[in-house]
Amino acid sequence: MNVAAGNKGRSASNPYYFLDRALEPIRDFLDDPLVVEISVNKPGHVYVERLGADHMEFRQIPALSAEEIQNVGERVAGVTGQFISRSKPILSAALPTGERIQIVLPPAAPEGGSISIRKQVVNNFTLEEYRDNGSLDRVSVAVGGLSDIDRELIALLRANRIYDFIHTAITKRVSILISGGTSSGKTTFLNACLKSVDPHERILTLEDTRELFPPQSNKVHLIASKGDQGTADVTIQNLLEASLRMRPDRLFVGEIRGAEAFSFLRAINTGHPGSMSTVHADTPMGAYEQLAMMMQQAGMSAGFSKQDLMSYIQMVIPIVIQLRRDGGKRGVSEIFFARDET
Missing domain, CATH: 3.40.50.300 (P-loop containing nucleotide triphosphate hydrolases)
Structure with missing residues (x-):
């Protein structure tokens, strides 16, 4: 099989094929409806925030190398009509599926680059549900301007x-x-x-x-x-x-x-x-x-x-x-x- 031709065919049917492939190391988090934030601090080091969790959880993903972080940056830049490089290492954009993404590459992120992805989560709560789930139980009331x-x-x-x-x-x-x-x-x-x-x-x-x-x-x-x-x-x-x-x-x-x-x-x-x-x-x-x-x-x-x-x-x-x-x-x-x- 001609691999180049195969890739060309896939990219023609999916204009985001190469971006999707670049995001593959964190695909499980992107597809998980409970994950609201994905933070790649440096190559291989990923923290995710789940709905309702007290703290972000750490995951080690060796496949997410410095080269792959740069690849993500270049692919996002490509599909959003922007540019990212060592001279312009900061990129803010939205993925085709709506997630907000922030990318910082070296030398501004000297440990190999960093990526933050914020997923769109819209919950339809009532005030009664806020009351019943305890969201109104720890309100600090300032008296005389002092807390x-x-x-x-x-x-x-x-x-x-x-x-x-x-x-x-x-x-x-x-x-x-x-x-x-x-x-x-x-x-x-x-x-x-x-x-x-x-x-x-x-x-x-x-x-x-x-x-x-x-x-x-x-x-x-x-x-x-x-x-x-x-x-x-x-x-x-x-x-x-x-x-x-x-x-x-x-x-x-x-x-x-x-x-x-x-x-x-x-x-x-x-x-x-x-x-x-x-x-x-x-x-x-x-x-x-x-x-x-x-x-x-x-x-x-x-x-x-x-x-x-x-x-x-x-x-x-x-x-x-x-x-x-x-x-x-x-x-x-x-x-x-x-x-x-x-």
């Missing part, structure tokens, strides 16, 4: 229980900004905070130099171009936009420096609380000022006063942990909690 978590954190801070305050803020998914000058230990402290995050959470790190090492197994590392270096033209802003389609529980950005400030705040405020980053500043209020200035310089503050921006930033990231270097010793010098009314 139970806010009150707990305020009590810990006033009691000077600094470790408990930081640990509780992390585990309760309150977003934190780590501020400090050069060589004050910001990245080291951010790595320490990562160790307090639930091991089942899905973590995405976004940096221009690999310095964050989350211990969680479900993680994806994304790397931006540094200045004009490298083959890819990818910014932290580009990575933030892509990461929102990759089902992160939290985002950890190595450092906020510019236009990505607004995107980071939006990411937190649209379903990713507990995210963290660092910024160069000498005081907590200086850290907020830096973010506001970045947003203004990026032209993303039209119609908003500086005070409006500061209020929004403090609402989204209520905690700033200030670090300092005193001689050869680095440590926490100040903590600001925007929801502490005193």
Whole structure:
């Protein structure tokens, strides 16, 4: 049999034949009606989310090599009229069957590439069904503008229980900004905070130099171009936009420096609380000022006063942990909690 002719015949009858073949390693998940999310973190490492499950489950698929991930990217690009390469390694699209797909290839995904597929799931529930299945049983009611978590954190801070305050803020998914000058230990402290995050959470790190090492197994590392270096033209802003389609529980950005400030705040405020980053500043209020200035310089503050921006930033990231270097010793010098009314 002429294999080339056979393939040509199949592709003529099915214009998506080569894409379907590229997706074959994850076909079982695509066809499973209970699977709502498929996340290929790196070659061979796949996490799937099933309806009603508390955590994503890990599956090892050796057939899903770096070459196959690239093949998927090229096939998706082909059927959607787009382009993906080492210089343009990010692709967002929809599969012919409706699933949303996000692909990030090297060098932006340096471990061999990453794929996230979100399946369309529409459930027709009534309010009574929400009530009866327990979906309304764990509602947190804020009194006087403060939630139970806010009150707990305020009590810990006033009691000077600094470790408990930081640990509780992390585990309760309150977003934190780590501020400090050069060589004050910001990245080291951010790595320490990562160790307090639930091991089942899905973590995405976004940096221009690999310095964050989350211990969680479900993680994806994304790397931006540094200045004009490298083959890819990818910014932290580009990575933030892509990461929102990759089902992160939290985002950890190595450092906020510019236009990505607004995107980071939006990411937190649209379903990713507990995210963290660092910024160069000498005081907590200086850290907020830096973010506001970045947003203004990026032209993303039209119609908003500086005070409006500061209020929004403090609402989204209520905690700033200030670090300092005193001689050869680095440590926490100040903590600001925007929801502490005193």
